Amino acid sequence: xxxxxNLSVNGENHLVIGxxxxxxxxxxxxxxxxxxxxDLVRENCRTYKTAMDKYYGGRGxxxxxxxxxxxxxxxxxxxxxxxxxxxxxxxxxxxxxxxDFPMEKICxxxxxxxxxxxEMAVENNVGHIIVDNIxxxxxxxxxxxxxxKVQKIMFRIKPGVDAHTHSFVQTGQIDSKxxxxxxxxxxxxxxxxxxxxxxxxxxGVHCHIxxxxxDIDPFLKAAEVMMxxxxxxxxxxxxxxxxxxxxxxxxxxxxxSDDPIEYxxxxxxxxxxxxxxxxxxxVKLPFIYMExxxxxxxxxxxxxxxxxxxxxxxxxxxxxxxxxxxCDNPRYIMYESEYTAVVANNASAExxxxxxxxxxxCESGDxxxxxxxxxxxxxxxxxxxxxxxxxxxxxxxxxxxxxxxxMVAVSDGAAKVVVKRETYEDLIRNDx
Ligand code: LLP
Numbered sequence: 001x002x003x004x005x006n007l008s009v010n011g012e013n014h015l016v017i018g019x020x021x022x023x024x025x026x027x028x029x030x031x032x033x034x035x036x037x038x039d040l041v042r043e044n045c046r047t048y049k050t051a052m053d054k055y056y057g058g059r060g061x062x063x064x065x066x067x068x069x070x071x072x073x074x075x076x077x078x079x080x081x082x083x084x085x086x087x088x089x090x091x092x093x094x095x096x097x098x099x100d101f102p103m104e105k106i107c108x109x110x111x112x113x114x115x116x117x118x119e120m121a122v123e124n125n126v127g128h129i130i131v132d133n134i135x136x137x138x139x140x141x142x143x144x145x146x147x148x149k150v151q152k153i154m155f156r157i158k159p160g161v162d163a164h165t166h167s168f169v170q171t172g173q174i175d176s177k178x179x180x181x182x183x184x185x186x187x188x189x190x191x192x193x194x195x196x197x198x199x200x201x202x203x204g205v206h207c208h209i210x211x212x213x214x215d216i217d218p219f220l221k222a223a224e225v226m227m228x229x230x231x232x233x234x235x236x237x238x239x240x241x242x243x244x245x246x247x248x249x250x251x252x253x254x255x256x257s258d259d260p261i262e263y264x265x266x267x268x269x270x271x272x273x274x275x276x277x278x279x280x281x282x283v284k285l286p287f288i289y290m291e292x293x294x295x296x297x298x299x300x301x302x303x304x305x306x307x308x309x310x311x312x313x314x315x316x317x318x319x320x321x322x323x324x325x326x327c328d329n330p331r332y333i334m335y336e337s338e339y340t341a342v343v344a345n346n347a348s349a350e351x352x353x354x355x356x357x358x359x360x361x362c363e364s365g366d367x368x369x370x371x372x373x374x375x376x377x378x379x380x381x382x383x384x385x386x387x388x389x390x391x392x393x394x395x396x397x398x399x400x401x402x403x404x405x406x407m408v409a410v411s412d413g414a415a416k417v418v419v420k421r422e423t424y425e426d427l428i429r430n431d432x
């Protein structure tokens with residue numbers, strides 16, 4: 001009935017998540033409130049891990065892409081479930097360190113890592129650094145030399161694959177700020193340079209074609225192109241590549257019309273392509289990495305709001321205002337992303353009118369859901385926006401000096417705060 005499979009309705013007609021009544025959660029912890037279903041996050045981790053074992057003989061590692069939702073809590077879950085981690089900044093790496101994440105299972109990404117960030121990664125023995133460009137390569141080589149280390153690296157490659165998704169989150173084509181391209185020989189040249197260096201060791205190549213992709217073909221095409229490139233590196237440079245990192249990007253269901261593929265199916269199909277290409281090109285079967293972010297946490301999240309006002313502008317639009325908005329979920333204002341909402345205290349009511357759910361920020365574009373069919377919504381209702389686990393908290397801001405909501409993890413009827421609600425005092429902490 002709901003876009004996320006972990007939701008249901010109880011006898012009081014309230015929305016239930018992780019066996020917790022959403023209305024009670026809102027009462028106990030206040031709103032806005034990020035709720036994360038820990039059991040579903042763990043289940044998603046296991047789905048990926050099991051598929052990797054089943055279809056690729058365990059010769060691979062699933063990395064949780066931390067940018068989707070980076071907290072100590074989620075880092076710990078990923079570690080406990082045997083996943084690795086994709087980090088993209090010193091801050092994400094710091095969080096992983098504080099969560100005691102095994103450093104050798106971390107890949108450090110980013111198109112412009114600073115010298116300080118590279119230093120931090122090398123000092124802390126991060127498993128792989130995914131090198132984006134020649135400047136970074138030179139910088140990293142000298143930092144590793146200073147520390148007397150040889151840093152394992154992979155290269156971020158643009159495979160030239162067109163992923164069918166929002167242009168803001170497409171990254172596989174040549175016109176992208178990320179990585180080096182195959183078409184113009186840039187990728188080949190940078191690897192040739194790297195193999196001559198003493199303090200980096202090229203172990204793998206990486207690509208990430210985009211995010212929220214439903215179509216499996218671009219993923220298969222990317223795997224094929226990358227395996228071909230591995231073949232070329234062997235033929236022309238006598239370089240054996242041990243590892244292939246295929247990034248993340250698997251789509252999730254935000255609305256009824258979204259139709260994602262089962263995640264283990266991605267792994268099955270991609271494994272077949274990699275195996276076939278390894279035979280075709282006469283290269284050894286690489287150890288593979290995948291980096292799902294959104295598909296691990298998005299569906300496990302729900303954001304609860306309290307409705308504060310209803311503005312019915314006759315023949316124009318009906319606005320429902322809630323106590324959060326673009327500061328806790330900027331995805332509508334950035335990408336016009338679509339979501340599904342439920343009146344948590346009247347969860348099985350049928351839709352009867354078209355409304356727009358607006359946030360409380362001083363910005364006309366501060367919308368959470370535009371022109372959606374909803375049941376009647378009243379002031380005081382608890383509104384639940386579904387599938388907000390990814391790229392909500394991690395992209396939140398203090399715009400208008402609005403404190404970030406708390407995050408509560410629910411599991412089998414229990415609920416605990418995993419991120420405290422920010423206070424006004426937090427907001428001025430760095431002001432002098
Ligand atoms: N690996 C790399 C190198 C990435 O850049 C990303 C996402 C991922 C993995 C994880 O992709 P996922 O499985 O989560 O799609 N803020 C945007 C999404 C940006 C994605 C950035 N990179 C949004 O809210 O839709």
